[in-house]
Amino acid sequence: MKKEILSFFTKEKIILILICCIFFVGYSYLAILKHINLRTALFDFGLEHQVVWNTANLRLFQSGVEVPIYLGDHFSPITSIVALIYKVIPGDFTLLLLQVFAVTICLPVIYRLSQKYIGYKLFSFLLVIVFALYSGVSGVLLFDYHPIVFAFPFLLYAIYYWLVKRNIRLVVLLFVLATFCKEDVGIFVAGFGIFIAIFERNRKALLLTIYGLLISFSTLFLLIPFIRHEPSDTIVRYGFWFTEKGFNWELFKHPRQIFNYLADEYKLVYLFKLFAPFAFIPLLFVPLIILFFPNLLINLISNSTAQNSSDAQYDIMITVGIFLSFIFGLRYVKNLHKISKYFSKFLVVLSVFMIVSNIMILPHSKIVKEYDAVLSHSRLQDYQYIQSLKNRIPNNLIIATSNGIGGQFGDREHLQLFDPRWIVYSVEPDIVIVDKVENNNEEVRNRIKEKLDTTFKLYKETDSFVIIEKKELNL
DSSP states (O other): HHHHHHHOHHHHHHHHHHHHHHHHHHHHHHHHHHHTTTOIIIIIIHHHHHHHHHHHHOOOBBSSSSOGGGGGTTOOHHHHHHHHHHHSOOOOHHHHHHHHHHHHHTTHHHHHHHHHHTTTHHHHHHHHHHHHOHHHHHHHHHOOOOOGGGGGHHHHHHHIIIIOOOOHHHHHHHHHHTTOOOHHHHHHHHHHHHHHHHHHOGGGGGGHHHHHHHHHHHHHIIIIHHTTSSOOOEEEGGEEEEEEEEEEEEGGGGGHHHHHHHHHHHHHHHHHHHHHHTTTTTGGGGGGGGGGGHHHHHHHHHSGGGGGSSSSSSGGGHHHHHHHHHHHHHHHHHOHHHHTTTTHHHHHHHHHHHHHHHHHHHHGSSHHHHHHHHHHSSOOHHHHHHHHHHHHHHHOOOOEEOOOTTOOOOOOOOOOSSSSSOOOOOOOOSSEEEEEHHHHHHHHHHHHHHHTTTTTTEEEEEEEEEEEEEEEEOO
């Protein structure tokens, strides 16, 4: 038995396990550090946490921050599975740790795919480290919690079992679970189906394309509007392309205007951050672009700077596609007759470029930015005060908070955003908690004054917070 265990733990596996452990501990530490320094907001940690908490307590997908039923915001049935785990291990940190774990188990897949198609163990380990530090990974892990993060392992393992293990039943299950993480995951599944149909000449793979397109378009344009009783707010992010009458076809008469919109400096920096760590190899082979281009285009044509930043949750499918196209692109280079005998030297040069480019990008990454923000302004005492305050507030009361501290109140049945005024609630809150550090502007102060002049009274004001309650309450 001991010999079998020792033979299992080869030097290769030990290194991979060590990298996974460092990744999990490092990102867990940063995510928790961010949370306890009040840097997880109502949008999105508080909102997502509330949905999980309500679902765990049999109020399925109940929300209160933006829409009454979360599925009217995003198609993420995977939340029900997360809620089962949360029921056993409740708490803010559970969601953060689950999120990091979901990405941690992707590292071995990156290594195995690299080994299969490229070879060279040292380079495969380097690729795993690049993945660990990549903006598409750090962005999602250090920007609150989002159920779409579970698409990472579902997609990567589905691809692995298709390409390596040929376990079609498991592949189908994993792809279906991936599309249950968010409404736009099906776009990636559709692209992968086309890729397989072309490169493996497997027409059955087009069934993935049909499924992916059907589930994405039916959820985005039928299910979500039906539950929400209005079009999805996702469409608002594409206002450049639409008028009140529909798609603005007049834009194509002004190609320069479209070019200026797409070639905005912010978007060019975004593209650089995505492709520079791979020496732009994913862009060199046009047939491989199908793996990431549809989801990338969705981000590029959006008005939302969050979708063009690589610092949020919008790049998961793009990240998977870029890594795959990079691996297949290198395999193509390796098989070129004139280059094959120099391939090992080529990998050395490429490795140096990847290391240097990642070092250049790292200071602008979510990892450094979030850590610097916490170091420059620790709010541990404020976090402790918020926790003690939460224990004194009955769960049946409606709480309205500033966006910045709303991430601390996800385990409440009724939760509202106090600022700004773009969400109109039909029921007035019982308690308002405003963060003076992040939200001490004139509009917020005037709104507090309005409430104090009518049906509210001051509960407490500290250096960091203003807390008001309805006059009939006595916390």
